[in-house]
Amino acid sequence: MRQMSAIAASTGVPLWYVDRAFAQSADAVKAVTSPNGRPRMALIGAGGMGTGDARNALNFADLVAVCDVDDNHAEKAANRLTEKNKGRKPEKYSDFRKVLERDDIDVIINGTPDHWHTLINIGAAKAKKDIYSEKPLTLTIDEGKRLVKTVRDNKVILQTGTQQRSSQRFRMACEMVRNGRIGELKEVNVWLPAGVRGGPFESKPIPEGLNWDYWQGSAKAYDYVPERCHRTFRNWWDYSGGTMTDWGAHHMDIGYWAVGLKAPVKVEGTPTALPIPGGYTTFSEYECRFEFENGVIYNVRTTADDSPFGATINPEGQRNGIRFKGTEGWIWVNRDEINAHDRGIFREELPEDAERLYVSNDHRGNFFESVISRKDPICPVEVGHRSATVCHLGAIALRTGKKLQWDGEKEFFVGDHAEEGNSYVEREMRKPYDYSFVS
Numbered sequence: 420m421r422q423m424s425a426i427a428a429s430t431g432v433p434l435w436y437v438d439r440a441f442a443q444s445a446d447a448v449k450a451v452t453s454p455n456g457r458p459r460m461a462l463i464g465a466g467g468m469g470t471g472d473a474r475n476a477l478n479f480a481d482l483v484a485v486c487d488v489d490d491n492h493a494e495k496a497a498n499r500l501t502e503k504n505k506g507r508k509p510e511k512y513s514d515f516r517k518v519l520e521r522d523d524i525d526v527i528i529n530g531t532p533d534h535w536h537t538l539i540n541i542g543a544a545k546a547k548k549d550i551y552s553e554k555p556l557t558l559t560i561d562e563g564k565r566l567v568k569t570v571r572d573n574k575v576i577l578q579t580g581t582q583q584r585s586s587q588r589f590r591m592a593c594e595m596v597r598n599g600r601i602g603e604l605k606e607v608n609v610w611l612p613a614g615v616r617g618g619p620f621e622s623k624p625i626p627e628g629l630n631w632d633y634w635q636g637s638a639k640a641y642d643y644v645p646e647r648c649h650r651t652f653r654n655w656w657d658y659s660g661g662t663m664t665d666w667g668a669h670h671m672d673i674g675y676w677a678v679g680l681k682a683p684v685k686v687e688g689t690p691t692a693l694p695i696p697g698g699y700t701t702f703s704e705y706e707c708r709f710e711f712e713n714g715v716i717y718n719v720r721t722t723a724d725d726s727p728f729g730a731t732i733n734p735e736g737q738r739n740g741i742r743f744k745g746t747e748g749w750i751w752v753n754r755d756e757i758n759a760h761d762r763g764i765f766r767e768e769l770p771e772d773a774e775r776l777y778v779s780n781d782h783r784g785n786f787f788e789s790v791i792s793r794k795d796p797i798c799p800v801e802v803g804h805r806s807a808t809v810c811h812l813g814a815i816a817l818r819t820g821k822k823l824q825w826d827g828e829k830e831f832f833v834g835d836h837a838e839e840g841n842s843y844v845e846r847e848m849r850k851p852y853d854y855s856f857v858s
């Protein structure tokens with residue numbers, strides 16, 4: 420009770436809500452923390468997030484391999500994770516296909532940059548490994564279609580690393596919206612952090628230990644430019660989609676969870692800051708508008724109080740979060756707080772017949788529960804694909820500068836400018852890093 424009260428106080432979520440969520444997930448978490456039959460896992464992509472994911476996953480599984488195309492990262496991660504891995508140093512690899520050949524590995528954690536997610540996930544699914552993959556799940560919409568099929572055909576578990584779904588605060592916001600506490604939903608306003616504008620950049624010698632050609636994979640090959648590589652890859656279209664797909668993958672996912680809608684039918688967007696020639700290519704600041712079949716509008720915009728183009732701060736004075744607007748009020752939620760036009764709307768318990776959502780209080784734990792139960796985790800492949808799709812649609816609208824119409828069933832643009840839009844749905848893959856690489 421003391422622990423639950425502390426969670427309620429720190430999250431702004433009422434005690435009645437915390438109480439129920441704990442009751443629902445306690446048994447399942449006990450099952451995966453059992454010392455019997457711990458799964459054996461490999462970390463592929465041992466940078467910042469992958470190493471963090473693996474450290475957390477060590478609560479549920481043993482780490483037998485670490486794979487990275489930069490040996491410096493593989494060595495550092497293997498050393499850092501050894502202590503929590505009961506003193507056993509994982510074996511190092513540089514080619515993930517060798518990891519996938521091992522029969523004694525049950526699970527992979529994919530912490531590579533976005534342009535590598537799909538090939539590795541498809542290879543892992545074919546090798547019957549369960550997958551915890553970082554977000555955004557894909558680099559293109561076409562990749563998502565292929566991945567959904569491969570994961571389902573091979574009956575493997577895939578959890579997308581959109582961990583906001585395993586937060587009580589975000590779940591409560593979505594349940595409140597779904598159950599009419601702000602009346603009929605009209606708008607979802609998403610504020611994303613502004614990206615960085617930078618450049619021009621110069622090429623440099625390739626650092627020892629880094630296989631730059633392999634790192635670039637299916638993307639077009641360039642001379643080595645440090646800003647293209649570790650961590651800042653997210654600011655280049657070749658490897659990612661800027662904050663639209665980076666933070667967007669989290670917040671658009673929550674928007675979808677609250678609304679339960681299919682794909683948007685219309686999208687348009689305007690960059691409000693342009694890249695510097697020779698520098699990062701994604702837009703650092705922008706606005707996008709998505710329209711859904713039932714008339715709900717999503718507005719997505721970046722916030723930057725130090726922008727040379729004028730300060731843009733949302734009504735809550737925050738840079739980063741989601742505001743649901745209904746006919747009777749609003750709910751604001753982000754990683755720090757949940758708020759509403761009147762906090763009284765959170766006080767009263769939801770009725771017995773209320774629409775309730777999947778409960779997970781630990782994103783990696785929920786994945787390992789699924790590895791054991793073979794039931795879907797909270798963010799299965801379809802959820803990851805759908806949330807990434809809306810981010811990709813926004814990015815395509817920004818890149819084309821056109822008002823586009825989307826057919827969510829066929830997963831293609833239709834109507835005016837469809838051809839231009841569709842030219843971004845799929846990308847040419849540089850050989851040998853195309854689908855044959857993992858066949």
Ligand SMILES: NC(=O)c1ccc[n+]([C@@H]2O[C@H](COP(=O)([O-])OP(=O)(O)OC[C@H]3O[C@@H](n4cnc5c(N)ncnc54)[C@H](O)[C@@H]3O)[C@@H](O)[C@H]2O)c1
Pocket residue numbers: 463464465466467468469486487488489492513515530531532533535553554555580581582633634636648649650651665
């Ligand atoms: N869920 C979250 O909150 C969250 C937070 C941060 C990052 N991420 C996601 O995690 C991913 C990684 O981001 P990061 O900031 O950790 O990047 P990073 O650059 O620190 O790490 C990526 C690592 O992958 C390695 N790599 C690249 N290609 C590889 C390949 N083919 N095989 C093996 N290793 C390869 C790189 O050498 C590097 O060590 C991104 O997709 C990002 O969106 C998620």
